[in-house]
Amino acid sequence: MLRFLVRLFATIGLLVVIALVAGVTLAVRHQPSLPDAVVLDLDLTRSLSEGGSDRLGGLLGHEASFREVLDALERGRGDPRVKGVLARLGGDSVGFAQTQELRAAVERFRASGRFAVAFSESYGEGGAGNRAYLLASAFDEVWLQPLGMVGLTGLSAEVPLARAALDMLGVQPQLMQREEYKSFAETFTRSELTPANREMLQGLVGDLTEQLVDGVAKSRRLPPATVRAALDRAPLLEGEALELKLIDRIGYADQARDAAVARAGSGAEALEVADYLNAAGGPHDSGPTVALIHAVGTITGGKSGRPALGEVTAGSETIVQAIEEAVDDPDVRAILFRIDSGGGSVSASEAIYRALAKARERGKPVIASMGDAAASGGYWIALAADRIVASPATITGSIGVVAGKMSFAGLSEKVGVQWGRVAAARNAGMWSPMHPFSPSEEERMTAIIDATYASFLKRVADGRKLTAEQARAAAKGRVWSGQQARELGLIDAFGGQEEALTLARTAAGLAADAEVTLTPYPAPKSMTEELLGLLSGKGELVGALAAVAELRPLAASLRPLLGGEGVRAAMPALDLGR
CATH class of the missing domain: 3.90.226.10 (2-enoyl-CoA Hydratase; Chain A, domain 1)
Known part of the structure; x- marks a missing residue:
């Protein structure tokens, strides 16, 4: 019944949309020229x-x-x-x-x-x-x-620390991290900041504050001391x-x-x-083609999502397909890969990394442009690029790994629910949230997380041409600003998409200021495709209503902790700028 009502409302909405489309189309046809x-x-x-x-x-x-x-x-x-x-x-x-x-x-x-x-x-x-x-x-x-x-x-940083609440509920977090600055797990395992986490946050907030003060002082032609005094007032x-x-x-x-x-x-x-x-018209709509591919949101397997409710996801299936289409297109001279992600699934990040590496092997240069964040899995995929461009304030690095699960056994006992188990192998049911890891399961978890972290460090060392010691010093799960990241050799240049586009032209053998056509991959859906998707129940409106009906956003937020997601390369929960 609920799905019927959802489709009914979607169909009614479709009729309204069609009327709007007709009106907009007529308006566009009679659009006056620019003044x-x-x-x-x-x-x-x-x-x-x-x-x-x-x-x-x-x-x-x-x-x-x-x-x-x-x-x-x-x-x-x-x-x-x-x-x-x-x-x-x-x-x-x-x-x-x-x-x-x-x-x-x-x-x-x-x-x-x-x-x-x-x-x-x-x-x-x-x-x-x-x-x-x-x-x-x-x-x-x-x-x-x-x-x-x-x-x-001025800037401050706040990190949620929920261990006391979980203890009260009887929920046992079993999360492992590599290394001490990889603080994602601490939201669930700690009641106060660790010295390493505090040190990292102080360094990050301090560097971003310097950028804030210097930017305002330069633009307003004021002494930095005057701007700092204004911050305190x-x-x-x-x-x-x-x-x-x-x-x-x-x-x-x-x-x-x-x-x-x-x-x-x-x-x-x-x-x-x-x-x-x-x-x-746009500024980049003539000349050789540069493909623009986005990786925005939490990195997951499957298709990218832009739901009306819940977080945006960067699906490896969507992104890999976009990369492959750009590689197969003879008109594409280079790829501008725009990243704004705090990480996510390691396996999905590796799939995207592989697709970008193959693009370079096929002769398509890849320039990574990092937005507000390219951390953990987001930085993992940037390592496949020929060059990495970031803003001084880009949240960068978090080169580390976290894995584990939440055990709800204590909570289950509190509400009077017992669980009978039958297992066919020693580690069967390893990811079940209804019991903690056994010694055997914990041993396997440790082996997996160590191997994944070693692979991440090797990716960094090879991609950035660093020694193993330099890569480890820049890693340890620490979050850096773009300014700090450049000093560590984690990025190549400061700038945004325009600067990255200049590098893409050069890498493609074009003049630095040559006209190019910046084409998004995958191609944006046409209005007809959007409308057909809405009618078929695959559109964003129907997806949003279904999400409310089925509590999907809640399930999505809990899924990494309930098991089944495997090892994750994710940035810690962090609220900057309050």
Whole structure:
């Protein structure tokens, strides 16, 4: 009955969508040409997805992807009709590395002689605004609404430690890690930070804070000491921020918009990213092809997922197929592999690594561009690339392994449930959550995790041309910033996708500034495919409703701990920037 209702509502929704598609199609056919003067209107108040935008969701209000925002700024800086950009910001919804990449794009845009205006009702009202303000500081004019705040409060790190709660429930965590900085398991096995974990977090927060201070100081032409003093005083009221020269104007959104349009000249119009790109085209849509492949979210086996509820997954089956299609396409000269992942399944990571290695063997250069995170399994797959590019703030490394399970035997006894067992071999039922590991099972677990960690270290040493000692020193499960990672030889260069694209051109034997066609693999689904998927019950809407009905998000979050996932290379749970 439940599935019938889900399909019924999906079918009704489909009819509405079809009507919307018809209306949008008619609107596009009569779309006017671009005005002579354009101000790009960027909405940076929400998180920016690393993958493509949702076509169906876009019908109800398009939300630009990270790539689209970069494309608009890159295309706009060479378009004589584009005079400037107006960006609306809010809290820390955009990641640290994405912020740095956007800052670089804005600086290139300004270097072409165009203006850039940032506005916010409040940079982090009710929460931190460190990244939001860091991004705003790259604009030549920073606006703040009256009664707004600049939440430049500095960075901190918080890690959940749930051992006491698990003890109270009678749940026994049996998790092994390699090595001392691989703190993923400590969320479940500890009640306080270990000295190694505290040392790692202090080093990471300290380095990212230096980047925050230096970025703001350089952009606002202020002494670093002044910015540090502002951090200790924040959140700052609008008058205080103006006095400290952190903002330029106090005013409302309509006033900032009117000022930006007036600055662009007579007849200027503000256009959103999608509208501008639809009319002007992208910056990388002619010339030899460079394949753009994303690995975003937790690395798993199977297909990549973008459910409406639950976390995004980077499925090895989807990514490997995309790599193979790019390799088989004679028009593809190189692969730009974009990673934003804290890791996941070791076996899935190895499958992706193998596909990238084969691509290089087939003569397709691979350049890895690391986003907000490329840690653990996310760094494992980056090691297959010819070159690795990262932002100074990219969460990098976590070169270690964790494996094990949660034993619910104590909880089961508390609620009066006993389990009878029949086993056909000594280690049968090893992954059952209803009993702890036996000595034999623990011995096998130790052998597996040691072998996996040794393989990871060898991947690092071979891929980065390090000695075994250097690889181990950079590993031990420690999380590094991109800045620290470069000093250790874990990455090749600082930058974002544009810098990685330059390296891809060079690796393909093209001029560094040659025009190229940046083509996503797998190809984005057409509107017809999205609609057919929705009707068949395979679309995201139906998947989301089914997820609610079957509690899939809860099961997905518990699955690694309940067994059956094998050894994992995953970054520790970490909340930065509060």
